[in-house]
Amino acid sequence: MTMTADAIIFDRLTKYYGRRRALDEFSVAIPEGSVTAILGPNGAGKSTLMRMIAGMTVPDKGTLTVFGRRPGWELNRMIAYLPDRARWYGGHTVAEALEWGERLLPGFNRERARQLANDFRLDPDMEVEGMSKGQEARLMLALCLARDVPLLVLDEPFSGIDLISREQIVLSLIDTFGERKQTVLISTHEIAETESLFDYAVFIRDGQAVLCGEAEELRTKRGSLRDVYRQLFADEGGRRHE
């Protein structure tokens, strides 16, 4: 695979929440144009990393550059970010949420958004406030995937979503990857269902990158990404796994 430049460079990032250390001198470079998996047990620091890209969390130490820029509102125009927790605006229907996206989100493709909403079985007239967790997650994801921007950051896009919808999302992701030259970062616990999508993988534990590399190379040397995950984190036992 010819992946030349780095899209994101995490350089010795450290972050404390009170006395808990979320990131510990975290350093990794994410290849441009790759679909990269961020894998690790709960509390490893995955969401903190993603929030930092979106400028919502600031590191205590270290630097982060995305396409050569520092996080901030200018960079955010280039990023579609799916947060780990939903935030909503009252009184919207699905259709109104899509219109809101079109007005406010750079690179938003209305046709693509409607297609995605339809594929994700979201009724345009449904009130956002009354939606289930799964419907909410699918709507958020549709708003992200409808954006033609250089970087897509998805924090746990499959969490709380049923099997059939997960399969539909995988198909929509494949279409998205085929149509655009986007760099994509995805954190997930659904490794078995998604590992065939990734070009690159970063394994995180205790706020540090313990292993990273091209997915195909990892397969040659160590087996499937799921095998690698087991090899690395088996000792975590039930301590922090779901």
Next chain:
Amino acid sequence: MNEFRFGPIRFVLDYSQPLYEQVLEQFRHSIAKGEIALGEKMPSVRELAQALKINPNTVLRAYQELERDALTETRRGQGTFITRDANRVAEVRRKLAERAAAEFLHKMKSLGLTKEEILRLLQERGEDDHDG
């Protein structure tokens, strides 16, 4: 399991091996064996990526390699097709056979068999196959 049928071929991917090589080898063998007819249209990148649930880049890479081997050709606006050149297919079949023979010989030698023993073994097996 991620499975895809293309004519008589059934793709099944093993995630503990490189996916690109599996897609490539599967096509190469099927074309060499004549399971896919000369001139036949290949599935589109999107179609195969969706069916196997893999990154379209992985399919594209395998398709590019097949095209470099001149086993396929892309016609603008129409898609990718298996070559109509039977000689090209025969060449690839010969290469695959040579590789299989090299692997076989390597295994036999690692078991400590001499060239004569290997030949005798092949002859005996050949007769068995003929009888069966």
